[in-house]
Amino acid sequence: MIRHFLIVVTALFFLAQPGGAVQPDEILADPVLEQRARELSKNVRCVVCQNQTIDESEADQARDLRLVVRERLMAGDSDEEVLDYLVYRYGDWVLLRTPVKAETLALWLLPLVLLGIAAASVLFWYRGVSRRAKKPAQALSAEEKARLDALLGEDD
């Protein structure tokens, strides 16, 4: 009995989803539009708390932007148009995922370039090591052999 109860309770935990900061009075009647609003909100920065999305933040200004997102969706905007509307007013900064464009290319490509440099460095280093390893051992010169014999002979 208790076991069944625990299974049900555990299952309920998996059903639970983070509710975000969306208030009941903000939710749109159309579930499809509401879902789009939630997805869009996850990429929009709260202009007050700055490292939270408007989906998570309970700040008044986050609520304002959630309402604007819904207002634009109700007006028939596409997802892109909704984000453009916010970017016009707050700049690219309002998006948590920086868009790829000429000014942000360095930001997006620099990690790849650094990774390439790192990979090339490792490759060069590795080839150096294996080349040295492949070199045949040189025979000892007569002088070295005499010294070695002398050292080994000391034990006798």
Place this chain on the structure above:
Amino acid sequence: MSKRVFFLVPFLVLFGLGVAFYFGLFAAAERGQRVIPDAMVGKPVPNFDLASYRSDQPGLNTADLKGQPQLVNFFASWCVPCLAEHPLISKLAEEEGVIVNGIGYSDTPENIENWLKRHGNPYARVGVDETRRIGVDWGVSGVPETYLVDAEGKIVFKYGGPLTRQVIKEEILPLMKGLSR
């Protein structure tokens, strides 16, 4: 020897990045500032039409902001930094002859009326943006914020946070002078 130096390069680059990130992270925090978006600078004033705190007082709309350079100051009665900058704004309006308009942000008409009665009303026009919806169109992220609008109705400057004597003297007044010429 030269090969050994080559191996130091990644560490030097990493160290340099670390230093840059450290200062980037903490420089703003030390000044006690957060990022203030200024995407609206260079763009025309948004379309809006706000009623004043009382029906016999002039409200503020887009058309009011054309014809001569003027300031738009977002404030609220609950906002302490707004109270701190209020004497400076009054001085700007009364002594420097600058037209300053106010937008009461996230506040009720009654509270704004009482606040202006108590602290003086330097504003040529006042609009009440109780829902903050017009604030979104201006790119407001908090109060106080002050916008300088030119005669064509274009936003040319924005300052987030309470105005200081220095900002007025070094930025706002020179810009105003340049615009009215």
